[in-house]
Amino acid sequence: METKKKSSFTGSLGFVLAAAGSAVGVGNIWRFPYLAAKDGGGLFLIVYLALILTFGFTLLVTDVAIGRRTKTNALHAFGSIRKNWSFLGHITFLVPAIIMTYYSVIGGWILKYMVTYVTGAGHQAAQDGYFTGFISSKAAPVFFMLVFLSFTAFIVYRGVEKGIERFSRIVMPGLLLLIIGIGLYALTLRFEGADGQLRTGLQGLRVYLVPDFTGLTFSRFLQILLDAMSQLFFSLSVSMGIMITYGSYVKKDVNLNRSLSQIELFDTTVAFLAGLMIIPAVYVFFGTEGMASGPSLMFVSLPKVFEAMGPMGQILGMVFFLMVVFAALTSSVSIMETLTANCMDIFHSDRKKTSLVIGALSAAASVIICLGYNVFYFEMTLPNGTAAQLLDLMDYVSNSFLMPFISLMTCIFVGWVVGPKWIGEEMEASGHTFSRKKMYNFMIKYVMPLVMAVLFLQSTGVFSLF
Numbered sequence: 447m448e449t450k451k452k453s454s455f456t457g458s459l460g461f462v463l464a465a466a467g468s469a470v471g472v473g474n475i476w477r478f479p480y481l482a483a484k485d486g487g488g489l490f491l492i493v494y495l496a497l498i499l500t501f502g503f504t505l506l507v508t509d510v511a512i513g514r515r516t517k518t519n520a521l522h523a524f525g526s527i528r529k530n531w532s533f534l535g536h537i538t539f540l541v542p543a544i545i546m547t548y549y550s551v552i553g554g555w556i557l558k559y560m561v562t563y564v565t566g567a568g569h570q571a572a573q574d575g576y577f578t579g580f581i582s583s584k585a586a587p588v589f590f591m592l593v594f595l596s597f598t599a600f601i602v603y604r605g606v607e608k609g610i611e612r613f614s615r616i617v618m619p620g621l622l623l624l625i626i627g628i629g630l631y632a633l634t635l636r637f638e639g640a641d642g643q644l645r646t647g648l649q650g651l652r653v654y655l656v657p658d659f660t661g662l663t664f665s666r667f668l669q670i671l672l673d674a675m676s677q678l679f680f681s682l683s684v685s686m687g688i689m690i691t692y693g694s695y696v697k698k699d700v701n702l703n704r705s706l707s708q709i710e711l712f713d714t715t716v717a718f719l720a721g722l723m724i725i726p727a728v729y730v731f732f733g734t735e736g737m738a739s740g741p742s743l744m745f746v747s748l749p750k751v752f753e754a755m756g757p758m759g760q761i762l763g764m765v766f767f768l769m770v771v772f773a774a775l776t777s778s779v780s781i782m783e784t785l786t787a788n789c790m791d792i793f794h795s796d797r798k799k800t801s802l803v804i805g806a807l808s809a810a811a812s813v814i815i816c817l818g819y820n821v822f823y824f825e826m827t828l829p830n831g832t833a834a835q836l837l838d839l840m841d842y843v844s845n846s847f848l849m850p851f852i853s854l855m856t857c858i859f860v861g862w863v864v865g866p867k868w869i870g871e872e873m874e875a876s877g878h879t880f881s882r883k884k885m886y887n888f889m890i891k892y893v894m895p896l897v898m899a900v901l902f903l904q905s906t907g908v909f910s911l912f
């Protein structure tokens with residue numbers, strides 16, 4: 447049997463890069479822009495930014511500090527502090543298990559687009575109906591999902607995350623530059639719609655940045671809040687055990703304050719810029735009606751931007767999707783790594799066998815999700831009012847339902863059972879001051895439990911009964 451290695455990051459940079467690798471993924475590039483478009487652009491942005499600085503920071507601090515202080519993974523962390531709270535660690539485990547089932551499906555979509563551009567067929571991707579045609583076909587999405595999942599499982603099987611992390615040091619800055627470049631280009635677009643109306647990229651920018659309060663009701667505001675909050679959980683990889691595990695690898699002398707702020711800043715910047723790249727373009731080609739198109743947003747609007755760029759666009763499209771595949775891979779590896787590490791722990795099995803079993807189970811579950819666009823097709827209305835298929839349903843269950851619940855329990859645990867001082871001590875263990883300490887204590891004790899309880903109820907749809 448493999449001896450258990452106690453790995454640790456070499457310094458704060460190693461930690462920041464690894465955590466950012468997990469955090470920056472399809473959540474930033476695919477999920478954030480479509481939520482921002484659906485939830486009124488600027489309004490969503492303001493809500494999201496306010497939440498990241500308060501709630502996001504509190505959740506990230508809590509996870510990482512629990513991990514570093516207990517020096518153990520999420521499965522045992524809560525139980526090691528208070529025996530009768532070990533159930534929380536087990537529920538936490540459910541989240542990456544659910545996310546894994548659909549993350550690789552989206553990874554497969556991105557891979558398909560990359561291949562499309564590599565083979566010089568980028569023009570086809572810009573045609574109307576290309577994306578829907580692809581996801582509703584039976585074999586292709588399953589094939590690409592399996593390829594993506596195999597890469598993920600291979601990396602986890604070989605335990606070579608370190609190698610891919612080194613690689614992501616090149617890919618991440620490259621991706622950022624490309625997103626900025628494409629975003630700037632998108633602002634110069636002009637298009638005359640079928641209705642004869644000329645729409646420009648700059649008008650699209652206004653739609654993205656300027657908050658629109660027309661027709662805003664309390665219930666709609668709660669929906670936006672829930673969407674923003676679920677995006678925040680997903681994007682920062684918090685409340686799902688990952689950051690607890692990463693925290694357990696961080697050395698005592700690392701200044702957590704600074705590292706966590708950097709992770710937060712980087713993750714939010716990538717998401718904001720991805721919106722800048724996608725939303726004005728959607729507006730130009732599809733007007734405001736195009737904003738509600740949900741998960742297909744990136745796959746439909748970006749190919750049109752690349753098409754408008756001429757021959758250069760085909761090359762850019764190829765490089766872009768290649769980089770996004772990498773960003774998705776670093777995140778999916780972190781999800782599968784968590785599942786594998788937890789199962790190795792529960793079943794006392796070795797890495798190779800465990801990762802193969804997890805890979806096979808994930809593949810089976812993801813095939814079902816792929817078939818959710820044909821064989822198992824259904825359409826239901828979620829409590830947040832959006833029409834959902836199987837993939838969206840899984841996304842909703844993990845991010846909008848389970849995560850507020852886990853956060854609620856974690857806040858009660860930290861705020862009222864062990865006390866926020868316990869976290870504060872860990873934040874200051876390196877001799878640095880915990881700069882947002884007062885806010886943290888207030889948030890974790892009072893604001894978070896209340897808001898999480900409301901959001902959890904909102905996610906079940908009870909408020910719509912009144």
Ligand code: PFF
Pocket residue numbers: 468469470471472473474542545680681682683686688777778780781
């Ligand atoms: N944070 C990742 C993203 O934004 O794409 C997704 C993710 C990674 C979710 C790791 C869950 C996870 F455990």
